[in-house]
Amino acid sequence: MHELSLKQLSDGLASGDFSSVELTDHFLGRIERLDPSLNSFISVTPDQARTQAKAADERRSAGDAGPLTGIPIAHKDLFCTDGVRTSCASKMLDNFVPPYDATVVAKMKDAGCVMLGKTNMDEFAMGSSNETSWYGPVKNPWDHERVPGGSSGGAVACVAARLAPGATATDTGGSIRQPAALCGVTGLKPTYGRVSRYGMIAFASSLDQGGPVAGSAQDCAMLLNAMAGFDSRDSTSLDSAVPDYTASLGDSIEGLRIGLPREYFDEALDPVMAETMRAALAELEKLGATLIDVSLPNTHLAVPAYYVIAPAEASANLARFDGARYGHRCKDPANLEDMYMRSRAEGFGNEVKRRIMVGTYALSAGYYDAYYRKAQRVRRVIANDFANVLSTVDVIAGPASPSPAFKLGEKSSDPVTMYLEDIYTIAANLAGLPAMSAPAGMVNNLPVGIQLIGNHLQEARLLNVAHRFQQATDWHQRRPAGIE
Amino acid sequence: MSVSESDIARVAELARIRLDPTEVPELTNRMNNILGMIDQMQSADTGDIQPMANPLDAVQRLRPDAVTEPDQRDAFQALAPASQDGLYLVPKVIE
Numbered sequence: 001m002h003e004l005s006l007k008q009l010s011d012g013l014a015s016g017d018f019s020s021v022e023l024t025d026h027f028l029g030r031i032e033r034l035d036p037s038l039n040s041f042i043s044v045t046p047d048q049a050r051t052q053a054k055a056a057d058e059r060r061s062a063g064d065a066g067p068l069t070g071i072p073i074a075h076k077d078l079f080c081t082d083g084v085r086t087s088c089a090s091k092m093l094d095n096f097v098p099p100y101d102a103t104v105v106a107k108m109k110d111a112g113c114v115m116l117g118k119t120n121m122d123e124f125a126m127g128s129s130n131e132t133s134w135y136g137p138v139k140n141p142w143d144h145e146r147v148p149g150g151s152s153g154g155a156v157a158c159v160a161a162r163l164a165p166g167a168t169a170t171d172t173g174g175s176i177r178q179p180a181a182l183c184g185v186t187g188l189k190p191t192y193g194r195v196s197r198y199g200m201i202a203f204a205s206s207l208d209q210g211g212p213v214a215g216s217a218q219d220c221a222m223l224l225n226a227m228a229g230f231d232s233r234d235s236t237s238l239d240s241a242v243p244d245y246t247a248s249l250g251d252s253i254e255g256l257r258i259g260l261p262r263e264y265f266d267e268a269l270d271p272v273m274a275e276t277m278r279a280a281l282a283e284l285e286k287l288g289a290t291l292i293d294v295s296l297p298n299t300h301l302a303v304p305a306y307y308v309i310a311p312a313e314a315s316a317n318l319a320r321f322d323g324a325r326y327g328h329r330c331k332d333p334a335n336l337e338d339m340y341m342r343s344r345a346e347g348f349g350n351e352v353k354r355r356i357m358v359g360t361y362a363l364s365a366g367y368y369d370a371y372y373r374k375a376q377r378v379r380r381v382i383a384n385d386f387a388n389v390l391s392t393v394d395v396i397a398g399p400a401s402p403s404p405a406f407k408l409g410e411k412s413s414d415p416v417t418m419y420l421e422d423i424y425t426i427a428a429n430l431a432g433l434p435a436m437s438a439p440a441g442m443v444n445n446l447p448v449g450i451q452l453i454g455n456h457l458q459e460a461r462l463l464n465v466a467h468r469f470q471q472a473t474d475w476h477q478r479r480p481a482g483i484e
Numbered sequence: 485m486s487v488s489e490s491d492i493a494r495v496a497e498l499a500r501i502r503l504d505p506t507e508v509p510e511l512t513n514r515m516n517n518i519l520g521m522i523d524q525m526q527s528a529d530t531g532d533i534q535p536m537a538n539p540l541d542a543v544q545r546l547r548p549d550a551v552t553e554p555d556q557r558d559a560f561q562a563l564a565p566a567s568q569d570g571l572y573l574v575p576k577v578i579e
Contacts, residue, residue, distance in 0.1 A: 096563065097563065099556065099559035099560060099562070099563070100556075191540075192538075192539045192540060193540060193542070206537060206538055206539065207539075232547065235544060235545055236538065236542060238540070298528065300524065301524065301525050301528050303521070304521055304522045304523070304524045304525040305525050307518065307521065307522050308522055308525075315499060319500075322500070323565065324564075324565075324572055324574050325560070325563070325564055325572055326560075326563040326564060326565075329565035329566075333575050334575070335575050335576070335577075336574055336575050336577050337500075338502075338575070339574060339575055340500040341500050341501060341502035342502050344499075344500055344501045344502070345501050345502040345503070348501070353499075353501055354511070354514060354515065354518070356499050356501065357492070357495050357496060357499050357501070357511075357515065358515065358518055358519070358522075360495050360498050360499040361487070361491075361495045361515075361519075364495070364498060370526075371522070373535055374525060374526065374528075374530065375522075375525060376535030376536050376537060377528075377530035377533045377534070377535050377536075378525050378528050378530060379535075379536040379539075380533050380534060380535065380536035381528065381530060381533055383536060383539060414517070415514055415517065415518055416517050416518060416520075416521045419518075419521065429539075430539065431539055432538075432539025432540050433539075456540065
């Protein structure tokens with residue numbers, strides 16, 4: 001059953017080939033057998049999963065099933081789950097059991113999805129390799145000596161190893177697209193505000209966005225149908241109708257104008273990566289698309305601006321972890337100040353502390369204009385560049401990462417080297433644009449992804465292009481060796 | 485701009501993170517690497533460009549001033565390291 005796509009599983013449930021209980025037990029068995037070597041889950045929830053699967057089967061018998069009813073999925077461990085520990089991969093929240101569901105979790109529940117468990121990630125989603133998790137790194141299913149990417153490393157690894165047919169994840173600077181590329185799965189970061197942030201533990205609130213990870217664009221479309229929508233509990237939620245993202249998957253892309261930013265294909269891109277991208281783009285040309293040379297001249301400013309804005313917002317968001325109301329509290333605090341300072345020193349890992357401190361510095365008196373204001377101005381310059389290019393082309397394409405998966409430990413000693421892992425993904429977050437990654441080839445026997453970026457609320461167009469590409473290629477169907 | 489070890493100690497104080505003095509030299513070094521990378525943006529000409537806080541330039545949505553949430557104090561306080569009589573307990577503040 002794990003060889004079937006989410007769409008095929010949905011059809012199989014509908015035609016009675018198997019029940020949700022059978023399907024759920026099958027995936028729980030795989031997690032138990034295969035996950036100890038991958039570490040893609042922080043918590044597995046077999047009891048809740050079986051209860052939900054039974055309820056899904058009953059719902060189906062009663063004639064009340066939708067396309068996702070009975071489909072098992074995994075949630076990234078930063079979506080609050082009522083009664084199930086939500087750790088954000090941090091010691092700070094190791095004991096945190098939320099008394100409510102995130103909107104995304106509630107919506108997937110309403111659709112009848114079964115939660116298999118909570119996936120591993122970089123601590124507070126700060127990282128590009130999953131190595132900052134308090135629960136240890138996730139291994140890339142394609143090569144256990146390599147990282148899965150991050151921060152949604154667990155979500156992509158569990159989908160790549162077929163431990164779940166789909167997963168929820170989040171993307172603040174590339175945390176869905178870069179790991180999806182490195183593990184050979186498909187992932188979509190929707191337009192800022194398309195998916196509710198309510199109950200999603202905040203990292204950088206003007207950049208954070210939830211989205212789906214699955215084996216194909218079609219499967220992502222099915223998941224996004226359930227995830228997206230206005231939520232009055234999220235003050236930046238977009239009040240805009242949600243289309244059926246599966247309806248336009250098969251549309252022709254004849255005449256589609258694809259912009260190729262020359263800054264994404266310059267000498268910084270590994271020549272083998274560039275060649276792989278060109279081959280993928282040639283496939284799109286065969287399907288009728290036109291490739292157009294474009295320029296995003298301020299691309300080099302995206303990472304610097306991001307590393308002011310994201311840490312600044314993080315330093316404010318993470319101020320709530322004070323040891324007073326929930327989360328880690330140090331032993332025997334001498335006074336209130338000591339409780340704050342030691343609880344935070346003990347509860348946060350080094351990367352989280354660094355980012356809080358960069359943000360605190362950028363927001364502090366005397367530096368606010370030089371850093372935070374400046375970064376916000378640069379942000380608009382970058383957004384304007386995209387607006388200009390997207391007035392002449394339908395989508396923008398390029399690599400999702402500068403290289404395939406790197407080795408565990410290879411970049412973790414130097415934060416700046418790690419930050420450059422996201423050079424192609426960060427700008428879409430700054431501009432709030434939808435963007436996705438789809439498997440586009442193999443480099444040194446490791447998967448790499450093509451990134452597609454569209455205009456605001458053009459998720460259906462991106463999924464359409466990726467789906468047509470996946471009908472013409474089989475990169476998304478490749479499986480890591482050793483994953484039976 | 486670069487930061488000194490005493491700047492780092494001050495920022496840690498503002499961020500309410502206790503630093504072990506042995507961590508400070510390496511942290512200062514890394515912070516300076518990060519700030520060096522960030523400073524690349526200073527060369528950008530952003531003249532009269534308005535700062536962007538929300539990527540869609542959305543403004544804060546207001547809702548009617550009505551009670552919409554039920555009282556869940558007990559559920560939330562069940563998570564607290566220490567609470568009593570509906571109050572969160574912290575170390576004594578006033579001597």
